[in-house]
Amino acid sequence: MKWHHDADPAELTRLAPGALPAAAPGLTSLTPLGEILAAVHLGTLDVPNVAVSSALRRLLAALFIRISGLQIADPDAWDDRWDELLSRGRLDPADVSAYTTEWAFRFNLDDPERPFLQDPRLAKECGDAAAPGKLVMTRASGNNQPWLDRTPQDAPVTPHEAFWWVLVWRQYGPCGLGANRSHNGIKHKSMAAAPLRSVISWHPETGNEFTNLLLSAPHPADIPVTGPDLPEWEQAALPDPLRPELPTGPVSRLVNRAVHSTLTRSDAATGQITAVWTAWRTPVPTAVKEAGAKKALEAASEAVTAAGDPFLINRTKGGPVRAHHARALARDFDSLIHIRRPGDTTKAATIPPAWIRLLDTLPVEALDQIGPVRARALACHQDKQEKEELWFEQVTPVPVANYTSGRHPEKAALVASTRKAAEDTAKALAAALRSAWNEMSPDPRSECSWTRDTIAAYWDRADSRLWQAINDGTDPQLQALAVTLYDDAVRADASTPAGLIPIARARATLTHPKTRRSAKTT
Incomplete structure (x- = not known):
């Protein structure tokens, strides 16, 4: 147990006499x-x-x-x-x-x-x-x-x-x-x-x-x-x-x-x-x-x-x-x-x-x-x-x-939409990396070597942004993060003859994502 800093020392001694080291405010004891x-x-x-x-x-x-x-x-x-x-x-x-x-x-x-x-x-x-x-x-x-x-x-x-x-x-x-x-x-x-x-x-x-x-x-x-x-x-x-x-x-x-x-x-x-x-x-x-x-x-x-x-x-x-x-x-x-x-x-x-x-x-x-x-x-x-x-x-x-949906449905909905936006961005980042890789790779069955580490880095860096967005109701700026991580992953190949066009083309799917057109009214 880790004892509270404001715990009464006398009460600790009386209730946890077998603690090692002796129970005292602010200390951790095997109890x-x-x-x-x-x-x-x-x-x-x-x-x-x-x-x-x-x-x-x-x-x-x-x-x-x-x-x-x-x-x-x-x-x-x-x-x-x-x-x-x-x-x-x-x-x-x-x-x-x-x-x-x-x-x-x-x-x-x-x-x-x-x-x-x-x-x-x-x-x-x-x-x-x-x-x-x-x-x-x-x-x-x-x-x-x-x-x-x-x-x-x-x-x-x-x-x-x-x-x-x-x-x-x-x-x-x-x-x-x-x-x-x-x-x-x-x-x-x-x-x-x-x-x-x-x-x-x-x-x-x-x-x-x-x-x-x-x-x-x-x-x-x-x-x-x-x-x-x-x-x-x-x-x-x-x-x-x-x-x-x-x-x-x-x-x-x-x-x-x-x-x-x-x-x-x-x-x-x-x-x-x-x-x-x-x-x-x-x-x-x-x-x-x-x-x-x-x-x-x-x-x-x-x-x-x-x-x-x-x-x-x-x-x-x-x-x-x-x-x-x-x-x-x-x-x-x-x-x-x-x-x-x-x-x-x-x-x-x-x-x-x-x-x-x-x-x-x-x-x-x-x-x-x-x-x-x-x-x-x-x-x-x-x-x-x-x-x-x-x-x-x-x-x-x-x-x-x-944030529970029973007490605060609007905040729970914000959490759900923020989580979905993060997952959609991660999917778009992975798709862009695979697209560039597939165009550059002579073997279409080869595994994209950029994806695993980049997506892991994305979620590692997105976590604090997501909590901030959940707490403040703000935009977590995930698209900018995805573009930054994409550039970091492909930097070594982006200026090569084989990678220049495929990497730029795939990058555009992140910077200018397509949105679904609304249905035309008749």
Whole structure:
């Protein structure tokens, strides 16, 4: 946690006694889970890795819902409790202590019977353990870029890092081969991709982690509570690999949808993690031979996937919006703010995260008390297999509530038109580059070497212009930017005999774009 500069030092010492270094105003401390929740109103989460931050925010949201009493099926009762919590501005330390004390025996990575969010059966059901570095996705392995972390695979992992990466494997684990697990007659190595693999996760950012978590609790009218909705550590038995649990509310969606199982082994003398097993949690359907069991597993897996995650932008077709490091954040802001309210018959291509829909319905008094709410994007440009290309994190420079289509349809329309203009300009720039290249190239099938880097530079430089235009309602001057980047890309060839005419001709499509003539009236 990063503690607020104006936090009361005495209160920090009392609520976060286990923080290292000691909790103090303005400092960042490594803080136990229970102490984070007790002092959550005094700081903000500060985690060095994007995937860890994303997974930890979901875990804290689930704990917050359980401890705060927001796991309520009745919408009116939920509203009353939410308003009460907002007014109080903090969790009751006694409630936090009671909960963490009750379940303390389940919050231990080394517990022999129920290690926290791990499966002790792997020690018997799998072969030899892997090196501890297998747990840490940023260490060099497989197709990972080696400069992410040069730590050798066999170097031990500290307990707090192991806790982080156990969470990450559940949310971001790759598909591919893991330990050869044998369970109830099914034996194989294949693992499916985890639910957050290669997608963008969106979280509220208010500058106060208590209000972040309060906004993160989905409204029951949006994500209903249809059953006990218990997190794994509160359940009496380990999950059944052959019968995936169907989500019954926000808590099970946040923490129970893992497709990977992990088990860590530590050195008794140092406490460091020295070995790890990573294997499937639910078998891939092709590994199940019996037709009825295979069909049941497929149906259950599809239902778990369809339940969705409350922090993603989900598309009506194609699943959640995927992460791409070269994609400007402002492009996805359009999807984030467009909300379909009850009675709206328009067909929406995307569904924003649950907290955005909650934010859009809050009374003005609540918004004033919370203050500006921005959106934090957490993502990794990666593929489904074990390849991590680039972790990235951004926070929108404008408050989300000022642009949601339910509250400010005119501003939402401005965002949509600005985003479309940017994408149209990018298409025109790419088309101009390809046109010049094709005229110059003796092989019409050759790939334009200018396009990739130029379009990446366009979106990199357009992002700040788009936010400025969205904030001020001004012209982002994208056509001028496109012409400048076009000239930079073709400069070496523009004065050559082969390139002079094709490059000038293609440039004219940017400086003097054709407009569609209006239909003639008769």
